[in-house]
Amino acid sequence: MVRDGDYVAVFNSIHRVMKAEKVLKGRQLGILLIPVPRALQSDCGLAIRYGADIRESVEGALAEEGLLPAEIYVKQGEAYRKVG
Amino acid sequence: MACPQPVVTVKRALEENPGGALHVLLDNGASRENVSRFAANHGLNVAETVTGEAVSLVISGGPQQAKEGVAGRGGKSVMLVASDRLGDGPEELGRLLMKNFIITLLDVTEVPDLMLFVNNGVLLTTEGSEVAEALEKLGNRGVEVFSCGVCLDFFHRKDKLVAGAVTNMLTIAESMLQASSVIRL
Numbered sequence: 001m002v003r004d005g006d007y008v009a010v011f012n013s014i015h016r017v018m019k020a021e022k023v024l025k026g027r028q029l030g031i032l033l034i035p036v037p038r039a040l041q042s043d044c045g046l047a048i049r050y051g052a053d054i055r056e057s058v059e060g061a062l063a064e065e066g067l068l069p070a071e072i073y074v075k076q077g078e079a080y081r082k083v084g
Numbered sequence: 085m086a087c088p089q090p091v092v093t094v095k096r097a098l099e100e101n102p103g104g105a106l107h108v109l110l111d112n113g114a115s116r117e118n119v120s121r122f123a124a125n126h127g128l129n130v131a132e133t134v135t136g137e138a139v140s141l142v143i144s145g146g147p148q149q150a151k152e153g154v155a156g157r158g159g160k161s162v163m164l165v166a167s168d169r170l171g172d173g174p175e176e177l178g179r180l181l182m183k184n185f186i187i188t189l190l191d192v193t194e195v196p197d198l199m200l201f202v203n204n205g206v207l208l209t210t211e212g213s214e215v216a217e218a219l220e221k222l223g224n225r226g227v228e229v230f231s232c233g234v235c236l237d238f239f240h241r242k243d244k245l246v247a248g249a250v251t252n253m254l255t256i257a258e259s260m261l262q263a264s265s266v267i268r269l
Contacts, residue, residue, distance in 0.1 A: 001187055001190060001217065001218060001221075018176065018180065032214060032217075033180065033183065033184075033214070034184075034187055035184050035187050035188045035191075038191060045184070046180070046184065
C-alpha cells in the first residue's frame with residue numbers, strides 16, 4: 001500500500017490518528033489511513049500515507065491543528081528513511 | 085483485460101484443469117508480472133516466451149501441486165464480508181478496523197480464495213471505498229472479489245462497482261456450502 005516515494009506519518013494514539021485523518025480529508029487532501037508497515041513501529045498500529053506532491057499541505061495542516069505525528073518516514077525502494 | 089482479471093481467469097483455468105499445462109498469452113506489462121507471481125507463489129512452473137509486445141506463458145506443475153496450490157485443501161476458503169465495519173462498537177472505530185483489516189491482508193501469507201461482500205459490505209467494493217486499491221492488489225494475488233447484486237441494487241450502486249464483479253445469492257450460497265472454511269466478518 002506504500003509506493004516508492006510515499007510518505008508515512010506514524011502516530012502513537014488512535015485518537016490522534018483518527019482526528020488527523022478527519023482534518024486532512026476535510027481539506028480534500030488525498031491521504032489514506034493504513035496499518036503501520038511491518039518495518040515500522042507504532043503504539044496504535046495506524047499511519048497516514050500521502051504522496052510527495054501534497055507533503056507540504058499535509059504536514060502544514062497537521063502542524064496548524066497541533067496534530068504533529070510521532071514520526072515521519074519516506075519509502076525509498078524497500079526501505080523507510082526517517083525524515084521527521 | 086483490466087487488473088485483476090488476468091489473474092482471476094488464469095486461476096479459474098487452473099482450477100478447472102488441475103495438473104495440466106496452461107498456455108496464456110498476455111501483454112508484456114503488469115498482467116504478465118501478476119500472473120507469473122501468482123503461479124510461482126502457488127508452486128507452479130512458469131516458462132515465458134516474449135514475442136514483440138506479447139508474452140506467452142506456459143504454466144505447469146504436478147497434479148497434486150496444482151490442486152493444493154490453487155484449488156486448495158479440498159475446497160476454497162471464503163471470507164464473507166457482511167458489513168463495512170469490523171465488530172460491534174462505535175461506527176467510526178468499526179469502519180477503521182475493517183479498513184485496517186483488509187489492507188493488512190496484503191501482508192499475510194494466507195489469503196482467502198473468495199471474498200463475498202453482502203449487505204453493507206458492498207460499500208467497500210463501490211465508489212468511495214478506501215480499500216479499492218487493496219482489493220485490486222488482493223485480486224492480483226488470486227483473491228476473487230464478488231459483491232451481492234441485490235445489495236448493490238438496494239444501495240443504488242450497481243454502476244459504481246470499483247472492485248471485483250457482481251454475483252447472485254445462488255453463487256454465494258454454493259460458494260459457502262462448498263468451501264473448506266468460511267470466515268464471516
